[in-house]
Amino acid sequence: MFYDFFKFMAFRLDAEKAHELSIKTLSMFPHASSELFGGDIPHSKRYQTNLNSMQWNFPVGLAAGLDKNAKAVDFFAKIPFGAIEVGTVTPLAQEGNEKPRLFRLLEEQSLRNCMGFNNAGSEQLYENILNSNKLDKVLGVNLGKNKITSAEDAKLDYLKLFQKFKDICDYLVINVSSPNTPGLRDLQRHESMREIFEALEQERKVCTTPLFIKISPDLPLESLEGIVELANEFSLSGIIATNTTIMEEKGIGGVSGKLLTEKAKIVRNRLLDISKEHSNLDIIGVGGISGFDDLWDFWKSGGRAVQLYSSFIYQGPKVLFDIKEGIDKKFQENKLECLEDLFINIQDIN
Numbered sequence: 006m007f008y009d010f011f012k013f014m015a016f017r018l019d020a021e022k023a024h025e026l027s028i029k030t031l032s033m034f035p036h037a038s039s040e041l042f043g044g045d046i047p048h049s050k051r052y053q054t055n056l057n058s059m060q061w062n063f064p065v066g067l068a069a070g071l072d073k074n075a076k077a078v079d080f081f082a083k084i085p086f087g088a089i090e091v092g093t094v095t096p097l098a099q100e101g102n103e104k105p106r107l108f109r110l111l112e113e114q115s116l117r118n119c120m121g122f123n124n125a126g127s128e129q130l131y132e133n134i135l136n137s138n139k140l141d142k143v144l145g146v147n148l149g150k151n152k153i154t155s156a157e158d159a160k161l162d163y164l165k166l167f168q169k170f171k172d173i174c175d176y177l178v179i180n181v182s183s184p185n186t187p188g189l190r191d192l193q194r195h196e197s198m199r200e201i202f203e204a205l206e207q208e209r210k211v212c213t214t215p216l217f218i219k220i221s222p223d224l225p226l227e228s229l230e231g232i233v234e235l236a237n238e239f240s241l242s243g244i245i246a247t248n249t250t251i252m253e254e255k256g257i258g259g260v261s262g263k264l265l266t267e268k269a270k271i272v273r274n275r276l277l278d279i280s281k282e283h284s285n286l287d288i289i290g291v292g293g294i295s296g297f298d299d300l301w302d303f304w305k306s307g308g309r310a311v312q313l314y315s316s317f318i319y320q321g322p323k324v325l326f327d328i329k330e331g332i333d334k335k336f337q338e339n340k341l342e343c344l345e346d347l348f349i350n351i352q353d354i355n
């Protein structure tokens with residue numbers, strides 16, 4: 006497949022250089038490159054995934070951080086992603102941390118990054134979104150605070166961003182879980198989250214854009230119940246679980262990919278357990294999803310839609326086509342035609 010050649014060349018370069026060059030190429034030739042990577046699959050009820058808050062036409066989305074500035078949306082919309090999440094965007098452009106700050110952990114099919122929300126800022130992202138064509142894909146915008154913004158003022162950054170993007174995307178995400186912005190993860194404390202949601206309350210009264218919160222896999226499991234309660238109290242659409250994890254033995258920053266799978270799975274399963282009892286929250290699973298088996302596992306636990314980042318770097322669009330094949334096989338074995346029917350029967354299917 007063409008991706009093998011692409012990867013062979015890209016993996017000879019420094020990881021961030023390769024990333025920049027790839028995004029640039031994909032943004033310049035979205036149509037040609039998507040064709041070379043296998044194109045999209047026909048959209049129909051077959052793979053349609055109905056969440057409480059939105060509908061994806063494939064159950065796998067692109068996780069935040071890969072196309073931070075929405076430069077290559079036209080490309081990602083032409084391959085089998087059901088949703089594309091851009092950002093994290095901060096109100097003002099910022100450089101991020103010192104380089105090098107993105108590393109491949111080849112043997113573990115994982116990545117380590119300490120990027121620090123490098124991004125072109127909200128003005129540029131706004132323009133790029135308006136100039137892009139997401140086709141019929143769902144577009145999410147992931148929001149963060151600037152490094153220079155104090156913890157007390159963080160809510161104002163989220164408010165500004167919420168106001169700016171609420172009408173030009175399909176969902177929004179409050180990101181309080183990156184390990185690479187000092188103090189950001191402290192905003193996951195219940196009282197800090199409450200402040201942020203309260204700051205957005207007025208705006209949200211006149212806006213129906215679904216709002217999610219993205220959390221860290223390093224949170225104590227006991228804190229998850231409180232997060233679900235808060236999400237319910239403020240009528241959030243759901244929780245995206247999880248961001249990268251800290252593994253000091255691997256170096257500073259956040260680790261993603263296969264090394265994260267188990268940890269993220271424990272958090273998402275706990276969230277699914279808590280929220281299924283008494284809420285309509287959508288739990289979007291992310292963290293070490295690298296093939297159909299991970300998706301199946303998530304479905305069996307009650308989840309519906311996932312996102313991925315690292316496995317896309319290691320496998321390219323093949324990971325999406327492999328997932329499609331896995332779904333087709335389940336359909337065939339169980340004489341089913343669409344995901345909605347599969348979800349109804351999922352507890353009886355092995």
Ligand SMILES: Cc1cc2nc3c(=O)[nH]c(=O)nc-3n(C[C@H](O)[C@H](O)[C@H](O)COP(=O)(O)O)c2cc1C
Pocket residue numbers: 068069070071073092093107116117118120122147180183219247248249261262263265291292293294312313314315316
């Ligand atoms: C280089 C890199 C940059 C990332 N940047 C962001 C970001 O800006 N915002 C965010 O919410 N998550 C970011 N993430 C986290 C991913 O969206 C995802 O939650 C995490 O990588 C786990 O998924 P994975 O194992 O499929 O990679 C980043 C991940 C990587 C590897």
